[in-house]
Amino acid sequence: MAISELELPSGVRAHDFVSPPLLAEGLSTQVAEQLRDAIEARGVATLVVSGGRSPVTFFQCLARQPLDWSKVVITLADERWVPEEHVDSNAGLLKRYLLVGAVAKAKFIxxxxxxxxxxxxxxxxxxxxxxxxxxxxxVLGMGDDGHTASLFPASPNLTEALAADSSRRCLPMMAPSVPHQRLSMSRALLASARSPILSIQGRSKLDTLRAALAGDDLAEMPIRAFLQTPLTIYWCP
Incomplete structure (x- = not known):
């Protein structure tokens, strides 16, 4: 089974890769190209990434891409409410694997x-x-429960976080796993991205995506809010 075999919404593109290293390389090449285009068009480029363990290889590949990183602004789609030196900090993860070498010249929020x-x-x-x-x-990820960023099903602030017209850029969210307390960009801010990408790995994530595509209840599976054009999905087993 490949992601290209799923019935995706019109305008949503998908790329299959045979392994995580090849996905990371392909994704980093595409992201760097889009950032270069943004710099050329507007003089600055903004990149929003997700944390967790899955993107580490992507971060390492992206850090090797030739780019004027001094003209790039980088931030996170979500964060665990822990200090940067904590092992679960997404900011700490970025500083170890992405904000290194030439990428250290980027502005990090x-x-x-x-x-x-x-x-x-x-x-x-x-x-x-x-x-x-x-x-x-x-660049978004997705959990087996259908969450993305830290927009978790049953989180107390989920309704406000998923409101398409919310004026909030960031909200406090609660995760079912430790550490529970999270900070997450709102759907309204995330959905404003010019080039949204969903990067997922493994058969279980393919099953989750299939389930998400089969329904329309955003509260049940918040990833559904983003499964529309101009999304590009990257997947590997």
Whole structure:
């Protein structure tokens, strides 16, 4: 079974790769090309990526791409509410695998801050994201439960986070796994990306995607909010 065999919405493109290293290389080449195009057109490029363990090889490949990184702004689609030195920090992950070498010249906007509450941290992240230029490239992942970024089914703020017309850029979210407290970009901000990409690996993710395509309840599977043109999906076993 390949992702190209699924019945995708009109305008949604898909690329199959035979292994994670080849996917990472192909994805990094495409993302770098789109960032170069944005720099040429507007003088600056904005990249939003997801954290977790799956994107590490992609980050390493992207860091080797020739690009004027001083003209790139990078931030995260979501973050665990833990300090950057914590093993679960997405910002810490980026600083180890992406924001190295020439990429260290990029401007990084962190979602994390030390605050008295998760809500206050989300408000500060929301204010920081007000300085974010328009998103050129967005790379999302997807969980087996159909979540993306930290838009988890049954999270208390999910309705507001999924509102297409929300004025919030970042909201506090709750994950079913530790660490529970998360900060996530809203659907409204994520959906503004010029070039959204979904990168997934494994047969289970293909089954999850198939289930997501078969329904329309966004609260049940938040990834459904993004399964529309001009999305490009990258998949490997």
């Amino acid at each position: 962190s979602l994390y801050c030390s605050a008295t509450s998760q809500e206050e941290a989300a408000e500060q992240a929301d204010a920081a994201l007000a300085e974010l230029p328009a998103i050129d490239v967005l």
